[in-house]
Amino acid sequence: MDQNVKREWSINDFEIGKPLGRGKFGRVYVAREVKSKFVVALKVIFKEQLEKYRIHHQLRREMEIQISLKHPNILSLYGWFHDSERVILILEYAHNGELYKELSKRGRFSEKQAATYIFSLTEALAYCHEKHVIHRDIKPENLLLDHEGRLKIADFGWSVQSKSKRQTMCGTLDYLAPEMVENKDHDYAVDNWTLGILCYEFLYGVPPFEAESQADTFERIKKVDLSFPPSPLVSSDAKNLISRLLVKDSSRRLSLQKIMEHPWIIKNANRMG
Numbered sequence: 001m002d003q004n005v006k007r008e009w010s011i012n013d014f015e016i017g018k019p020l021g022r023g024k025f026g027r028v029y030v031a032r033e034v035k036s037k038f039v040v041a042l043k044v045i046f047k048e049q050l051e052k053y054r055i056h057h058q059l060r061r062e063m064e065i066q067i068s069l070k071h072p073n074i075l076s077l078y079g080w081f082h083d084s085e086r087v088i089l090i091l092e093y094a095h096n097g098e099l100y101k102e103l104s105k106r107g108r109f110s111e112k113q114a115a116t117y118i119f120s121l122t123e124a125l126a127y128c129h130e131k132h133v134i135h136r137d138i139k140p141e142n143l144l145l146d147h148e149g150r151l152k153i154a155d156f157g158w159s160v161q162s163k164s165k166r167q168t169m170c171g172t173l174d175y176l177a178p179e180m181v182e183n184k185d186h187d188y189a190v191d192n193w194t195l196g197i198l199c200y201e202f203l204y205g206v207p208p209f210e211a212e213s214q215a216d217t218f219e220r221i222k223k224v225d226l227s228f229p230p231s232p233l234v235s236s237d238a239k240n241l242i243s244r245l246l247v248k249d250s251s252r253r254l255s256l257q258k259i260m261e262h263p264w265i266i267k268n269a270n271r272m273g
């Protein structure tokens with residue numbers, strides 16, 4: 001597919017199919033590239049929306065980041081093109097749509113299904129962090145399922161290339177205070193926290209700190225007011241993993257590597273990658 005990234009695409013290269021969803025900034029359509037018959041998803045974003053919300057730089061950053069990410073659990077961005085009023089992203093098509101629709105349909109996932117999704121997410125995040133990319137917005141709406149039910153992280157619209165201080169430091173790290181070095185790791189650890197939230201939500205059907213008002217949710221998060229409703233369907237291993245991710249001190253959250261080695265993951269995840 002690489003040679004295609006270079007060439008100029010246009011809307012005439014595609015036969016547009018059914019609309020998939022309506023995002024805040026535009027709609028998504030199934031489409032087929034005419035010559036190759038290759039099926040993709042096209043995300044149409046209106047330029048006046050980008051101007052209005054002043055986020056064209058954010059879109060550019062997303063495209064730079066995502067075009068360089070190639071992983072089975074990350075939705076591919078094959079390329080893009082634009083006309084006078086729209087920017088169109090050419091995306092990998094996730095045939096089974098949004099994971100959260102699956103979750104709300106089924107209420108909750110089995111431990112095997114939940115562990116498989118958490119394992120895939122952890123692998124994808126380890127890959128992103130290796131490339132100094134922090135997604136920062138992992139939530140069920142941004143998780144898609146392909147035709148084989150494989151999880152795909154999508155929408156890097158909020159991701160950042162973490163400014164790795166080491167490169168910007170002129171030389172030695174000796175003078176860096178611990179919190180500075182810590183701070184770098186801190187950026188990444190937000191994704192670890194989110195894995196804990198998702199693991200809880202996959203198993204209980206609701207996020208752990210849900211509350212009537214946003215203020216109450218904020219309070220519960222700040223206090224890490226975590227409780228596990230008694231359920232025969234959630235093992236103590238699962239609760240152990242969640243409790244080691246939903247830790248206030250970001251440096252003490254279980255690392256991605258340790259998540260992959262956790263007994264609950266080893267026992268339950270179907271590692272189809």
Ligand SMILES: O=C(O)Cn1ncc2ncnc(NCCc3cnc(NC(=O)Nc4cccc(Cl)c4)s3)c21
Pocket residue numbers: 020021022023025028041043045055056058059060062075089091092093094095096097098144154155156157
């Ligand atoms: O209908 C659906 O949405 C669900 N669906 N179902 C199947 C399916 N297959 C592929 N993609 C889907 N959806 C698009 C997922 C995205 C990936 N990357 C994005 N990036 C983005 O929107 N960036 C962006 C936009 C506006 C402003 C800025 Cl700053 C950044 S959206 C699919």
